[in-house]
Amino acid sequence: MTSFIGPKGSTLGARVKFKSTWNRMFLFVVFLLVSILLSSCTFSSKPDPTPVKGGLRIVYLNVGQGASQLLISPSGKTMLIDAGNNDQEQVVLDDLKRYGIKRLDIVVGTHPDADHIGGLDKVIDQLDIGKVYMPRISSTTKTFESVLRSIQKKGLKVATAKSGVILDWDPQVEVKMLAPLQTYEDNNNMSAVMRVAYGKTSFLFTGDAESVSEKDMIASRQELHADVLLVGHHGSKSSTTPAFLKQVAPKYAIIQSGVDNKYGHPTPTILGRLKKAGIIVYRNDTQGIIDLSSNGTNIQITTER
Ligand SMILES: [Zn+2]
Structure with a gap:
């Protein structure tokens, strides 16, 4: 059986x-x-937040009508330039979390306007912060006071952002402040302007610096050339003068502005100027987050949309 x-x-x-x-x-x-x-x-979703090994990464966060840029150095040092408007602070915090950022070695508030420093108070409250830079300018807005309170609460001091300051960030990356070169009455022209150089690649961060500051930067004979230009003042015609653009001579331009914003940013004048110069334009309002990485020779750019 x-x-x-x-x-x-x-x-x-x-x-x-x-x-x-x-x-x-x-x-x-x-x-x-x-x-x-x-x-x-x-x-079609957000760019991959996995760290790029041994390269410089720059993320132009999408904060609508405002500005915010996250920089991660080859050795993993971090820097945040601006943090968008107050109503965008959660967006910034979520994005920082997505990129695995718990500490910001350097925070720069380019100037006291709300569309730049609005979200900084919460960022400073919630993350471990190294050094904070802001131009020497006083403002009586609640937003500005709130940022100062957050800085105080953390026992931090504000270092002055001005031309000539060299930031101690990562030995492989040179970070220089080019502006403000003097005291201007206008907040926008007080914007901290920074040039970041890594290997053969370079990047310019302009805040809302307008033609007056641009003219002074040209006159100062500092190195202005950059492969990637963050277009000044969200593409307003008050900035990106032909003379300044000629000096910077970028391959790529990034515009941080909100969809259908009331200012009409970026203006057709500036878009036309960039196009005529053969510059490739990336925009947060149409492409979402713009994520750039450099290995010191080549620049790679990916966008959310
Ligand atoms: Zn602005």
């Missing part, structure tokens, strides 16, 4: 095995299809 059942049993066993192999293959194909579907979905 046993010898009779034996072979029958083993045939059944083989059949079960055969069936389970098919099941496994079927599951594998389903898994494959789902993965392909998911990867094609993530194509």
Whole structure:
């Protein structure tokens, strides 16, 4: 009996095995299809926050009508320039979390306008902060006072952002402040302007500096050239004068502005000027987050949309 059942049993066993192999293959194909579907979905989602090893990364966060840039150095040092408006602070905090940022070695508030420093109070409250730079300018707005309170609460002091300051950030990256060169009455012209150089690649961060500050920067004969220009004052025609653009001579321009903003930023004048100069333009309002990485020679740019 046993010898009779034996072979029958083993045939059944083989059949079960055969069936389970098919099941496994079927599951594998389903898994494959789902993965392909998911990867094609993530194509249109936010850029991959995985750290780029040994390179400089610059993320132009999407804070609507405002400005905010996150920089991560080759050795993992971090810097945040501006943090958008008050109503965008959660966006900034979420993005910093997504990029795994718990500490900011340097925070720069380019100037006291709300669309730049609005979100800084919460960022300073919630993260470990190294050094804070802001231009020497007083403002009586609640937003500004709130940022100063957060700085005080952390026992930090504000270092003055002005031309000539060299930031101690990462030995592989040179970070220089080019402006403000003097005291201006206008808040925008008091903007801290910074040039970041890594290997053969360079980047200019302009805040809301307008033509007056641009003129002084040209006259100061500082190195202004940059591969990537953050277009001044969200693409307002008050900035990016032809003379300044000629000196910077960028390959790429980034514009941080909100969809259908009331200021009409970026203006057709500036868009036309950039186009005429053959500069490739990236915009937060149409492309979402702009994520750039440099290996010191090449620059790679990916966008959310
Ligand atoms: Zn602004």
